[in-house]
Amino acid sequence: MVPRSTSEVAPTFTPAAGDNPVPRHVAIIMDGNGRWASARGLPRAEGHRRGVEALRRTVRAAGELGIEVLTIFSFSAENWSRPAAEITELMGLLRRFIRNDLAELHGAGVRVRVIGERNGLDPDIRRLLEEAEELTRDNARITLVVAFNYGARQEIARAARRVAEAVARGEIAPEAITAELIATKLDLADLPDPDLIIRTSGEQRLSNFLLWQAAYSELVFVPIFWPDFDRVALENALAEYRRRERRFGGLVARTGS
Numbered sequence: 001m002v003p004r005s006t007s008e009v010a011p012t013f014t015p016a017a018g019d020n021p022v023p024r025h026v027a028i029i030m031d032g033n034g035r036w037a038s039a040r041g042l043p044r045a046e047g048h049r050r051g052v053e054a055l056r057r058t059v060r061a062a063g064e065l066g067i068e069v070l071t072i073f074s075f076s077a078e079n080w081s082r083p084a085a086e087i088t089e090l091m092g093l094l095r096r097f098i099r100n101d102l103a104e105l106h107g108a109g110v111r112v113r114v115i116g117e118r119n120g121l122d123p124d125i126r127r128l129l130e131e132a133e134e135l136t137r138d139n140a141r142i143t144l145v146v147a148f149n150y151g152a153r154q155e156i157a158r159a160a161r162r163v164a165e166a167v168a169r170g171e172i173a174p175e176a177i178t179a180e181l182i183a184t185k186l187d188l189a190d191l192p193d194p195d196l197i198i199r200t201s202g203e204q205r206l207s208n209f210l211l212w213q214a215a216y217s218e219l220v221f222v223p224i225f226w227p228d229f230d231r232v233a234l235e236n237a238l239a240e241y242r243r244r245e246r247r248f249g250g251l252v253a254r255t256g257s
């Protein structure tokens with residue numbers, strides 16, 4: 001099916017299911033590193049390391065496939081409850097990912113954005129995240145949003161606090177608080193909502209990921225562990241997305257954000 005942009009669609013045209021173009025924004029819950037490793041008798045850390053390789057493949061494929069924004073869930077606000085050694089491993093992987101891959105990402109036109117709570121992260125990690133954002137801020141090929149120490153409820157609470165502060169300063173009236181206003185205070189305010197959220201490993205839940213922005217996202221659950229994810233798996237998920245009929249609460253199918 002040839003992708004069709006909304007601008008080419010006559011106002012009375014009702015696209016059938018199967019007409020969705022390439023999603024502008026794909027978000028991924030990269031799940032199953034530990035199970036991938038256990039199934040092979042390997043330490044969980046090896047699963048995370050292979051997960052970084054899958055991430056590299058996926059960023060490359062997403063750029064080639066014309067996806068504008070790729071958001072990845074790399075460390076959740078709830079992951080602090082894991083054993084200290086595993087947290088240390090995940091922090092080390094983030095450090096190495098930025099140190100080793102930043103130049104290549106920059107060269108490939110990737111703009112890096114980081115969402116989540118920076119407080120509570122080691123100062124050197126905060127500096128690396130800032131450096132990655134600063135170096136790549138003008139790149140335009142694809143935006144890679146790294147959700148790190150991220151939780152959607154916490155993000156919504158931060159937005160609510162910003163709104164409350166503006167009300168307290170007398171800048172906005174309580175009656176002026178709308179969903180649109182709250183959306184402007186979220187971490188991803190300037191980016192389109194995810195059209196497609198993929199979760200690997202067969203689990204079928206959002207786990208506190210992008211709860212606000214996922215209101216009309218299509219969800220695709222892939223029965224493979226994250227270290228096995230590759231371009232073919234991404235293309236299969238995009239094919240599934242293309243077949244979905246998106247109505248955004250209305251009666252007429254629409255072709256995305």
Ligand code: FPP
Binds near residue numbers: 035048075090
């Ligand atoms: C889920 O697998 C994965 C994570 C908690 C972390 C995802 C991290 C990576 C892919 C590598 C790190 C990348 C960066 C940029 C830091 P799991 O451990 O929950 O697997 P399980 O459910 O099988 O135990």
